[in-house]
Amino acid sequence: MNRSRLLFSTIILLGLFVSSFAIVRSQTLYRGPVPRITSGFGADGAFAVDTLRFPASGWEGAASTPNVEVYYPRGSTTPRPTMLFAHGFGGNDPRYYGELLRNVVSRGYAAVFVPYPISINLAGLYRTLDSGFAEAVRRFSTVIDSTRIGFAGHSFGAGAIPSIAFKAFTTRKWGANGKFLFPMAPWYSLETTQEQLRSFPGDTKLLMQIYADDATNDHRMAMDIFININIPNSEKDFITVFADTVQGYSYTAGHQLCTIQTPTGGVFDGYDYYAVFRPLDALMQYTFNTANTAAKNVALGNGSAEQVFMGTVDNRILKPMTVTDRPTPLSTAPRAGFQCDNATNTRRDYCSLQAPVAVREETRPFARLFPQPASDRAVLSLRLQAAQTLTVSIFDILGRERLRVLPETPLSAGNHDIEIALASLPSGAYLCRLVANGSFTSLPLLVQP
16 A cells, blocks of 8 residues: 555544543533433443553554553453444544443443554554454453453444454454444455455354444445355344434434544434444343343344334434345435545455445546645645535544635636645644535545644
């Protein structure tokens, strides 16, 4: 993989750049009219959370080294079934997923969070995740039951877990008494080979999840892994979560649905409970007790009413999830910034499913952003086939607009070079978004001194 592709690969629209900390009882503001789940699958459990930690590997040369965090139920005296969690690119603060981690541990499980840095050495990031999980299991065998274990992940982390889990399940023999995968909106699975998928342990439980309005990752990456993995349909399901609005409150189904952007004012609402906590809880209960038919019906119910339920408000049922064993691209999906058939994707040969076309290609502006990485300035080079009114903005990885480059500016057909001053932006990963004729194109931007 050449350097330009690696640079392109480093931009995942997720993350926080703050230091690691131990999870405590949540003070995150809960929003929206859909109430929390208070009983049954997905409800908060009775356990408080304690934390063990050790310095993460792969951070050599960084100003500080964060910790691998191992969360477990306070007062626990026996090893617990465990979720190993791989975060999205840049999301190396556990607070970004704090409610999810706390919810899992409150129900009596352990959870491991391995931070990895922002780096163009993508193979190195895989090694950081893998070694962090292995070291946590080695150090804390009194807390972690490696015979009952599974992997969950988001975006870059979700794309990484199939290959990491394959090694853990086949070489380390983890999961002898139960194993699962819970990928959410995955990015490219760069080290997952077809041979691995064909020989993947068939007793693994898999719940693959995508978000209908994800404009970051092409849904076909998730579909590729789901279709090709050696897990019977009875033990895997493919879930799509849709947006809805109730009592004026918008429940969004974008790339960041499963995240909590504390302490910067992110959204924690009923979709976290119904779309994430509830199916994950049921999946873990079924994985570690296959006689629990109620848990299977919620986790892997093949589209059962209990599985797709997203809550009610004043007798108004929210739009249910959809479940299938034969996923196909949504015609309503936005064009994602990271396409499955991009040259970066080592599994691009398995992107045979037809991508949705949200806008005719001839109306989409051709755009290039250089240099990569940029320092104090970048140039946006455009080629327009027809006159268009264009809005160009720079967004950070929390989805916040940091620069408005062009505010609804009419541009003639032809070539345009637009200089962008970057002095006000700190180093990091950004997305340059061009909006024209109701559609948008996104370009990655890496800013370094």
